[in-house]
Amino acid sequence: MEYATLSNGVKIPMLMYGVYQVTKEECERCVLDALEVGYRGIDTAQSYFNEEEVGRAIKKSGVPREEVFLTSKVWIEHYGYEECKQSVLESLDKLQTDYVDLFLLHQPFGDAYGAWRALEELYEAGKLRAIGISNYYVDRMVEFASFNRIRPMVTQMETHIYNQQKNLKEYADKYAITMEAWAPFAEGRNGAFQDETIVNIGKKYGKTAAQVMLRWNIQRGVIVLPKSVHKERMAENLDIFDFRLSDEDMNKIAALDKQTSSFFSHQDPAMVEWFVQMVEERKQRQDSSKEKKNW
């Protein structure tokens, strides 16, 4: 395993296991498998609804807590100072831990500044070892990095061969913010696993397309968070520390950039409205369940 060092001196693995879209039913088994094949970092979130399973698996695995770099993220319905603080404390309970290694603001919407003040406070209280942001496009990252007391240590963003985020990386470096790639395979969209350039580069090193995609990001200093529910793929995705892509191959991959999301843009107003509506609906559901409890 290779490690990076965050701006506050905390060591972070360059490759961690992501549990987005890993169901509640499968999550405990998947995290146990990941830890068994050698992963030492897990990336979850309040909105993945599997923090309990992650926490249970870490406990069951017998791997000492301090050897596992644990990340979670605050969902936007918990933004604002009070709600964020409360929700992080609930996450700690679900994860069965006294501290989390990294907590991120999951989305750049709503009262993120209020939520950040809660994260700053929990960081200073030692409950969080590092704090950061996710899905902040470069302009918003620079703004957020500039107008807060504590600068984010990490920025997590969709980053893969077709959406390389070169501009974000340049500014993340300038502000000493470590970059993490979500969907490092673009979830296989646009034929990423069959990409001819990637497959051919892999043949030279005796590596799969998946391994080349991960190695490329790591070599440019970007942490990767691959997800798989298959143990053999988990092992394959981890087996990338015994080779190095040449400068020529790094340049060939750099030329594949389409500078477009394979999913959706957070700058699309219709998408922002979708987030707003989702938060409103969840709040309504919570209010009506509270009312029922009061009857």
Ligand SMILES: NC(=O)c1ccc[n+]([C@@H]2O[C@H](COP(=O)([O-])OP(=O)(O)OC[C@H]3O[C@@H](n4cnc5c(N)ncnc54)[C@H](OP(=O)(O)O)[C@@H]3O)[C@@H](O)[C@H]2O)c1
């Ligand atoms: N901050 C955010 O907003 C955000 C958003 C999305 C994701 N994330 C984080 O990033 C992590 C990864 O992103 P992701 O899960 O969206 O996508 P991803 O890791 O790019 O792709 C996962 C897909 O690739 C397949 N796969 C994995 N390894 C493979 C291999 N060696 N060969 C062939 N197929 C393989 C998986 O299938 P199987 O599972 O069937 O093997 C799954 O369909 C998430 O789990 C989460 O932790 C964060």
